[in-house]
Each structure stands twice: as C-alpha cells, then as structure tokens.
Amino acid sequence: MSHNSFGHLFRVTTFGESHGPAIGCVIDGCPPEMNLSEAEIQPYLDQRRPGQSSYTTQRMEPDTVKILSGVFEGQTTGTPISLMIENTDQRSKDYSEIKEKFRPGHADFTYMKKYGIRDYRGGGRSSARETAMRVAAGAVARKVLGDSITVRGGLTRMGSKQINYVNWDWDEVHRNPFFCPDAEAAEQFKIYLDEIRKAGSSVGGEIEVHASGVPAGWGAPIYGKLDADLAGAMISINAAKGVEIGAGMTAACLTGETNADEMRMKDGKPVFMSNKAGGILGGISTGQDIVVRFAVKPTSSILTPRQTVDVNGNETDIATKGRHDPCVGIRAVPVGEAMMACVLADHKLRHRAQCG
Amino acid sequence: MSHNSFGHLFRVTTFGESHGPAIGCVIDGCPPEMNLSEAEIQPYLDQRRPGQSSYTTQRMEPDTVKILSGVFEGQTTGTPISLMIENTDQRSKDYSEIKEKFRPGHADFTYMKKYGIRDYRGGGRSSARETAMRVAAGAVARKVLGDSITVRGGLTRMGSKQINYVNWDWDEVHRNPFFCPDAEAAEQFKIYLDEIRKAGSSVGGEIEVHASGVPAGWGAPIYGKLDADLAGAMISINAAKGVEIGAGMTAACLTGETNADEMRMKDGKPVFMSNKAGGILGGISTGQDIVVRFAVKPTSSILTPRQTVDVNGNETDIATKGRHDPCVGIRAVPVGEAMMACVLADHKLRHRAQCG
Amino acid sequence: MSHNSFGHLFRVTTFGESHGPAIGCVIDGCPPEMNLSEAEIQPYLDQRRPGQSSYTTQRMEPDTVKILSGVFEGQTTGTPISLMIENTDQRSKDYSEIKEKFRPGHADFTYMKKYGIRDYRGGGRSSARETAMRVAAGAVARKVLGDSITVRGGLTRMGSKQINYVNWDWDEVHRNPFFCPDAEAAEQFKIYLDEIRKAGSSVGGEIEVHASGVPAGWGAPIYGKLDADLAGAMISINAAKGVEIGAGMTAACLTGETNADEMRMKDGKPVFMSNKAGGILGGISTGQDIVVRFAVKPTSSILTPRQTVDVNGNETDIATKGRHDPCVGIRAVPVGEAMMACVLADHKLRHRAQCG
C-alpha cells in the first residue's frame, strides 16, 4: 500500500505537515556503499526553496536537511535513509479564516470530507511544503542513477506565454529565476509575472523534464510501465492536472506515418530518427531521452475574492492575502526532476532484479 | 510489486499473450456476497471486441469469458476471482518478417532489449489483446461500485477531427461505431476514418471518461492520490501518451481567477459552480463528476513502409499488411472506462478501510 | 497487498477452489531466458499428488499442469507465467451435511463469519488442494535458484513417533511413502499410521526443510528478514501451527555459550562450527544450510464423531467419512520445499536488486 510511499525497490515514504515540528522522509532499498552527505542533497533543496526571488513565496526557511540514519562514515549502508527538515518559520498567524472557510482550488473541502478533521495551518499535509522531501529523495535517487544519467527540466509555459523550442538551452535554465530554457521567453515571463503578482493573481505553468543516458530496457510492463509510473508520479505533485509522454495529447492528432519514430543504424547501433515516443515504447525505455511534460494549475490563493462556503454551511467569500507563489509552476521544476529521478532509480533496481 | 498487477485492495493481475493458449486475470479482494455471472461481464467484452464494424480490426474471436473461481452459486465468495478467455483465432500466419524486424512504434525493440527474448506472434504480451482482461475486471469493478456510480466514456477526437462539446449526448455514444457522444462529429469521423483506412494509414484519438455519483472523500494522499492513480492507470493502456484531469494541460494557461471552482450552497449542500478540477482536489474526490481525458497514438501498423532495423543490425523497411484498427482510440473507450472503474473500486475499499 | 499473493519480486498469486473448474497461479517477475516446460513442473506435482499410497487420500486426479503464458519456445519471456490444473475429480457427492455443520478444526466456521458465504464443496478455497499451485510455483522457483542450490525436506515426526537424526539419509526420503529420511523410523511410521488409519483417526506431523548452497547475504532486514518470510510462508500452509528456524523453540533453553555458532577459517574462508542459527543471522543468510521445521496438526476430518454446531445455531455431532489423509504432514513435505524455494527465489532477486 502506498498512501504516503512511492516506488517499490527505491521506496520513498514522506511525512509531515506544513506547520508541524518537522517534515521528513524515509528512503528504503538504497544500494549500499554509495557516497552520500547532506552537502549533496542541500543544493537541490535550495533550488526549490522559497524566497529566492520576488517570483516565489516569501516564506523564509533555510530548509536545512539532516540525515538521521542509513549513512555511516559518508557511505550508505543499505539500511533506511531518513531525512528531516525542521520547520522553523511557523509564523504565528491568525488561521481563523481558513479554519472556517473552504478555499476554492485547495484541498480544504476534500480533506474535511475524507477525514472529518484537518490541520488547517498552512494547508497541513496538503501543503506543497511536502515536495521538499521529494526533492531531497530525488537527490539521493540521482546518486543511484550515477553520472551517466542526467535529469533536468525547465519551465516551458507560463499562462499565455510559451517558450520557443528552437531557443532551448539547458545552460539558460539556471540563469533566470524561472528555470526557463529559453532566454527570450524568460524575459517575457518576467514582465508577465510581475503583472500577475501585482494584480494579486496567479497563473499556471508547464514543465518539461528530460532524462538522458537511460539505457534501453527499463520499465516493467504491463502495470509497472515506465511511462505509467512517471505519469502517476507527476500527477501526484501538488496542482498538477495533466501529464504527457513525448508527443503527449498531440498524439491524438497524428497519423501512423507522422507518429512513427523510424530507425537506422549508426556506429553499429540502432538509433531512432525522431522521438515522438518520448523515449518509451511498450512501457520500456528505448535508450532515447525520456521526455515528460506536466501542467500545474495556477496557485489557488489569490487576492481577488472568490465565492465559497464555510464549515457550517454558510455562503461566504474568501480572498487570500500574504505570501504565495504567483506561479507554482516555477518551483515545480526541481520537484518534477526529483520525481523523474526517483522513478528511474526504482526502475533501475527493478530491472536489475528481474533481468540481472 | 506490480509488474502485472494493479490496485491495492481491489487488485487485478493479468496474464497471457496475444497468441498463447489463453489470456486471463485474477481479481483479489473483491467483497463477498455480490451477485456475479459471466453474463454480466460479457457485454463489456463485446463492446471492446474487434471485428464489430469496418472501423476495427477484423480479427474474429468470440472472446467468451469464463469464471474459474471466486464465485459460488452466483455470488462472490471473497476469494480470488479468476477470469479466462481462450485464444481461438491464432491464425497460422507467417511471422518471419516481424520476427526479424523491429516495427516502429511497437514494443518489439524494447522487449528485446529488456528481456533478450520476445514472443513476436501478434506482439505477444505487448498486444492490446491484454486489454480484454482490463475490461473484464472493469465489469466486476462496476459491481463493487454499485448502481449509484456511473462510469462512461466517449471518443472526443480522431486525428484532426474533434467533437463539439455542446452536442454531448451520452445516448449517442452507443448509436455510432466510434463511441462518440456527438452525432455530428460521428458522421465526420466516419468519412475521415474511411479515407484513413483505405489509405492503409491510421490516426490517433482522444478519449474522455466520466464517473458520476462518486462521493466526496475517495483518494489517498499523498502517493495514492485518486488522480495520480487514474493517470497511471490510463497511461498504462496501450498507445496512451497523455492524460488530463479536468482542465488538464490547459490548466497551465489559466489564472487563479479562471481556475477557481467556486462554491455555493444548494438544497443545504455545498456545490461547485464549475469543474476545472475534474472532480478531484488534493488527490481526493470532491463529489463532482470525475473527468479524465487521455490520448492514444495512431496504430503503429500501417501500410506505408517505414524505415527500421532488424535483429541482426541491418537497415530495412517494414510495411504491415493485414487486419489492424485504423484508430485504436475507438476500442480504447471501453478500456478507459474499465480502468476508471477499477481505480474507483480500489479507492472505495481503501477509503472504507481507513475512514470506516 | 497480498490476500492471495506472496513474494515481492518472484511473486506468486494463486486462485481456485477444491471443486471449481480449475485451480491456477500466476508467477510474476520471473527472469527471462530460463528454460521451462510442463515436464519440469509435473514431477513435483506428482510427489504431492494424492492417491499414491494407502497413506494419503484416495482422491484420484492426474493434476496435470498446463502453462498458459509466459513461456515461448521453451523459454521464459519475463512476462507472467500462468499455470493451471483443471479439476477432474469433482465427485458428485452429497454435501448437505458439511453445508450445514461446522467441522471442528476446519475453516468452515471462520469463512462463514468472515465472508457470510462459503463454498462448502470440499472446503472450497480453504482446501489443501490449493497447495498444488504452491508446488507448481516452487518448481519454477527452483529454476530461478539454479543447480547450485538444493532444497529438500523430510518428515521428522508423526504423532508420537520421531526420527533419529543420526540415521538421516537424504536418499532414503524417496524410498518410503512418508518422505522420511530415517529408514527405521519409516518402518515405525508405517505400522503406526496403519493403526491410525484403520481407527478412522489422524495424526499430526513435523517437517524439516533444508536449503543448501544459499550464498551468504540473502534476506532484507528488518521486515523482510529471510527467517520472517520463511516463517510466514510455512505457517500459511494448511494446518501448520508452529515453525522453527535452526534451534527453534529450543533456543529458549540454551545459554549464550551453547547457542553460539563459533567460526574458524577453512580453505581461506570463514566457516561456522555449528548451525544453531539455522543458516540465518539478523535475517540474512550465513551461507550455511538454511534449516526450517514446521508442525502440522492432524487432519481434522476423522471418523470419530465430534461435537459441533450448525449454521442455524443447533448443537449437533459430525463424523467425516470418506477419503482423507490420515497424516497430512506427509504431503506437506513437497509443499514445505516449494515454499522454501519460492521465498529463496524472491530473496535472490531482492538481493540482486539492492546489492547488485
């Protein structure tokens, strides 16, 4: 069962609420004798960390990760690796409004319907703060994958603004505050998001994640297909509403001729001449880049009042003041990378188990 | 682990190859004392069954399902339900070409890379024939869900042709050979697909599945979210390349104002005034219709020769003659419905387990 | 979840009732390119098959196993292997008595309490007939383990009669109808069991299973310990009530000095000078023989009337006539071997996954 765990052989379990004492995770099944230190995990957390530019929430937390177990003298021991981040910025705030009212687009209503109780402070368990542990786990997953595999992503759309794929430059991703691989688009994003932010509004985003260097053969059909696991992993990210592999939804518009990734020999090896498949056929990696795209909805917390109801069944309005990301899609980039890395690490071990 | 199983409490394991003696499944965890007979499963299989119109493959198999266990005197006993369909149309065919050549878009290359061996007859395990067992399991899942929940789907796009949502009529779905909910679009599909078929080509499709009557509260965050499980289930369907929940990929284009599903009271109950969320918030059902859309790529087997390589590393071409669906999206409709039903049945039991 | 499945990477799911159309299993995760045929599975089934001597039930079924999937041209393909045995001896019998009465020692009462319904024909799902599929799966597991690992067992106790460990001779096991490794004890068993059988009574038994050649390092602490998995596997066998690893229950009587398996070097390798541990320390194999013992209770179906109640709450008596094993412990020997093989095969793959 997997309420709060994912993966099978590289298995991650997370815990913690936005405003509880700590958030954390347990990573089970990690191979032994792998170098690992907090210093290797922290940089990924710093990428996701809020408050780094005016384009993300101003919640200020160092998000310092601590390894509690599973590492001895700088090496993994094969026992569960537990990581923890203490919550330091639990601003003493007045929660009376969100305690009573269901914020549209948030999980307030559904958590209440499911559990009959909810930790309303900062969204509790449903807060995107949980994704910090995905990023931490993803850093460990990258170590499992090794240097021959690169996982990286970028923001390809922000509301009505989209990148030009011709301009794609991986180096550009870390030069702008949006993880945008297109320098021109990044400029547009800046102007556009300033407007959105000033208006107290928010906007959705689209993220594309690539994994290069994945050998052909990973994935476990029929119900452990690599693409199915990736799709589930991406949609499990807060606010994600759609996911695409390769051609994605556009595949519906293609013909058999235009969709076929033809093959030729190159240097004695079979190569594909296109990648409509997104690097996956029959649920198994082809050896090409794995390409996954996902869309996240706009932040639900906005300044404009929205109609809602309260826990007592009264009609009311709600407007959210305070620190919120105008585009959560930005910080979803490192999260998407992390999920890709975790799914691949799991399948690396699964493949090794069955096929040696 | 779940190479060939899915679901946790309503758990389905499938087996079988396209041209082996039989395909089958084992459904574990089904509640006892539920009426169940082969006659209740067969109609769903008949919907998926090939050879029913000129728009699907002409492989002729009765696909008669047999219950091998788990049912006694017309009732489920709580023990595993095994269903089997014997393969009768194993046309003695010359497989020498696909034995040697990797068909672009098919899983030939990846199965070979993963396992070092493949049953090339009709695609073996990677054949869409496996989806018959999903449909059979889905029929059982519908019984678990009961009469208050309705799961139904339709074909919303075929290549360049799309339905007009204004015309949506559930009754229309079973009046045309495409499961299309728009009578006008169905007419267009007919003309369009005739051309495609005559040209020996194929085309992709988009399927939308709705579940009505699902109570608020189903879904198990963070890693058993209802939408994440649905996304994984849909992408696990052969040829699926993209999946959307509610607004889907379009969510990236929205603002916080346009995305919010506002709430009001109606007859003393909270209701939503729109359904951008597709009936799921925070991974938990809201009580609204659950709306999932997925895209399938065009059938990879086409008459036009495509460049490929063979198992010995020679460059070559391949063109596929013979019986193939010009648009596999059509038969993906009952499959998508079945996956929705299975995921919901699983979550019904998961919710009952934790929350009583 | 695992109502009817066991193992994680070598995963077995069984289905079927004693008097339904068939029993079967699905084995998932089996490595590809392994030779496998029905002829390699059948001999193990023949060992377990009833009606081979006067000391087992006279139910006569050929128990012919059929491979339905996962094998192509004599080799495993990495896809699920489904095995099936059709039930041929469904003697049209009068079940009216056991339909109404709860047989002491049987699962009649508990299945009824759990499910509210039960297939009373021959015990339905709770029948030891299900163990045929364990034996079939065990035959496949042996192939996964390879020739360097030997799994074999023997009957070490029958009621008040016990073997003399000094006489242990593996060759003897297949020379007597009891799988007894002590020729002298086998003679005693013969006389003893004849009496039991003629009296319409039954008697318990103790089985010891050894695995030789298992390398050090298999097992996945803390909750996938090799001994814990073996204990669960053995107790899951019908009628099993106790299980021991190495010294077993006797370990409670030892001191630290007598319990220690001391170590020396031999031919440059560390060796143990005793095996109180039964080949497992900390849940991980030591490289010594793995030794597991389990006890099965006497067959509950006996000629002597026993007090019971019926489904309507009336007090009554029941005596069971007809074909029953006077000592089910005999046929539990091949079943115990099979479970050992399956658990080891699973852990071979689990170890390979994590540790390479």
Place this chain on the structure above:
Amino acid sequence: MSHNSFGHLFRVTTFGESHGPAIGCVIDGCPPEMNLSEAEIQPYLDQRRPGQSSYTTQRMEPDTVKILSGVFEGQTTGTPISLMIENTDQRSKDYSEIKEKFRPGHADFTYMKKYGIRDYRGGGRSSARETAMRVAAGAVARKVLGDSITVRGGLTRMGSKQINYVNWDWDEVHRNPFFCPDAEAAEQFKIYLDEIRKAGSSVGGEIEVHASGVPAGWGAPIYGKLDADLAGAMISINAAKGVEIGAGMTAACLTGETNADEMRMKDGKPVFMSNKAGGILGGISTGQDIVVRFAVKPTSSILTPRQTVDVNGNETDIATKGRHDPCVGIRAVPVGEAMMACVLADHKLRHRAQCG
C-alpha cells in the same frame, strides 16, 4: 516491498541505528479522529526501556518519544504519524574490537556479506534498539483496536526454568521484573538469572502473547492469513527463532480427536470448548483468544570467549564486556505484544475494507 515496513493498511516503517542521531517510525493508514498523545505511547516504551532492573542492560536512555506529524490538536488526522526518539546515550566507546571481529550469534558477519559495509557501533541497524519503534507503533495500534481488545503477554520460560500454567495470573505480570505471569516461577527466574548474569553468561526465553476480544472473521487467506502474518511478525523480532500458534509444535504429536476444538452453543452463541487452534482457523480469527508463543535465543554477547574470525580472515576470539541483557527474552515481552497489536490493527482495517 517491505525491507523496513510491515503491515498493509496499518503500515509501519522504521528507521535508525543504535548509535545514530535518532530512531523513528512512520505509521501510515491510521484512522483519523482518534485521540493520541505522546503520553499514551510513553508508558509502553518505559516497559521496554533498558536499565529498569538489574536484569536488563544498564544502557540508560530516557527513550522519550516525540510525535512529529499526523496529530493535530490531540487527534489523528489520517496523515502519516511520525514518531522519533533521539539517541542520547551514545557512549563514546572503543569499537575497535567489534569493528574488526565478527561476534558469533550477531549479525556482524551477515550484514558485512550482504552490504559490504556495516555500522558496527552497537550493532547499528541490527541492534534490538530498533524494537523501541515497534513498541511505539504498538501503542498506536492498541488505540486502533479500541478498548474491547486486550493484548498482553508474559515470559513463560527462561532457559531451563518454566512457568506452571496453573498459576497463570495476568496481574502478576507487572509485579515482577520478568513480565512473568507465575509468581512462583518469577522467584525461580530471579535466582536463576542472577547466577547467569554473574557468570557473564546469558539465557534464552519464551514469550506468550494473548489477544482477547478479537471478533471472529479477521485474517485474509490464503497469503494474508492472520497466523502467517503473526508468525512473520514474531520471527522478525531480534533473536526470535521459533513461533507457535495455539498448540504449536506440539500439534505434530496430537491425534484428530485430541486436536479438535469442539463447539457448543452458549447464550445463543457458538463457543469452542478448547483452544488448540490458538484462536485461528484457516487463517481467520475464531473469536477465541489468539495465542502466540515465540522463543528468543540467549543474548549473543557474553563474557566467555568464543572462537571467531575477523574481517581480514584471521582466526581469533571474542568476549563481550559491558552492559548487556542476560535474558533478552524479558524485554521481548512488550515487543511481542506490540507486534501482535500492529498485526491485528492491520487486519481490522483489511477486514473492514473487504467485508465492510
């Protein structure tokens, strides 16, 4: 997968090493709206805590448990409950000897063979310190079971000394330092263990755990049988070598007549007149007391030198000085109770899921 997790719906994952910063666990699937506080968990930890009498190790740690998540305003929220105990008594000790030498009976050799690395400080992950988290989880499990179910255990054997079942008195269990239900035996244990301790030796023990008030119907055959899960759970406890359900290994000695638990009606309800079955038939609870017994071997750390080898392949001796339990069986009593409670809580939820 379950390297470091157990249970399916009440799922416990533990982490931490004996001498790392902390040990902890994550409990997933716990029903919401259940009162829970640290004060309800601590008393169980105090029972297991070392240093409470001269009969247990003198390691002095307060073992103060802290709830990190899953509880809000004194109630469970349905989200994962994380518990943590910081390790305070990490005595700066000279580990050079056990770093190099494999201690007989310990997991030193096998961890090294499996992982190629081991945290040798205090046994690392293989230390019985991990059982503190089982006890903590068990306290939560008891809350899931509710007041109508009582889980309690006692020490029934210490080396050559055994209790007299006639004297069994549950109240006595907490009056002596051995959790012994027989006051007379407790006196004997005292004298006996003093000798053992003074000799620097150790001795094994046998623990019996009962669960009263469990309704008929829990357990999930065939591979989630209640007794199989209990057997696996008990053998997973450090040093456990044997486990028995009801009659246990003795069942091998019984006849069908003596083994049958006959039934009568009492106050309109079916009752059993004996409990050889230990409260479980066919893997499902009968409604009688569930009775499980397990044996733990003597502490492997003793003063008497034992022959062993070191990591470099040299023959050597080892004698363990310092704080160790002369009979780990004593502190295994609260651990056994905890495992029983956890398994039952899991099966309560599993039963509710399938059977409503």
